[in-house]
Amino acid sequence: MSDGNVGAGMSFGGSPWTGTLIEAYREQSPITYASKIRTPTLVMQNTGDFRVTVSQGFKLYHALKDNGVETKFIAYPIPGHNAADPVRQRDVQRRWIDWIEQHFNDRSSSQ
Numbered sequence: 001m002s003d004g005n006v007g008a009g010m011s012f013g014g015s016p017w018t019g020t021l022i023e024a025y026r027e028q029s030p031i032t033y034a035s036k037i038r039t040p041t042l043v044m045q046n047t048g049d050f051r052v053t054v055s056q057g058f059k060l061y062h063a064l065k066d067n068g069v070e071t072k073f074i075a076y077p078i079p080g081h082n083a084a085d086p087v088r089q090r091d092v093q094r095r096w097i098d099w100i101e102q103h104f105n106d107r108s109s110s111q
Contacts, residue, residue, distance in 0.1 A: 031056070034063035040070040040103040044092060048079030072099070 016025040026032050041064055045057035054075060061073040074095065076088060083089045 031060055031063060034060060035067050037064060037067070037069055040099075042072050042074070042095065042099040044074045044076070044095065046076045046078050046080055046083070048077075049081050050079075051081040070103075 012021055012024045012028075014021055016022045030037075041060075043057050043061045043064075045052070045054045047054045057075075058073060061071055064071040076083065076092075078084075078088060083092055
């Protein structure tokens with residue numbers, strides 16, 4: 001959980017630490033369903049992310065690896081939730097495009 005809980009509180013009806021709301025939060029967390037994920041997954045994380053801590057991304061990566069899912073973890077040593085500089089933005093976009101082309105591009109239909 002992160003500072004996103006403050007904003008999500010409106011959607012879920014309050015803090016995850018009150019009453020039975022923790023279940024509503026768990027139902028929205030990818031880690032809850034990690035054992036069911038089979039799709040190759042690229043996890044990219046900023047080490048100084050205040051929204052989703054790097055440990056959360058690393059836990060998802062390991063959960064997927066433990067379940068035999070092809071996955072890759074990339075950590076950028078920068079603050080914030082999104083890359084603010086154009087060099088890192090371009091790198092993130094290039095890595096997404098390469099991952100999608102490598103894993104999801106149906107090359108047989110284009111031939």
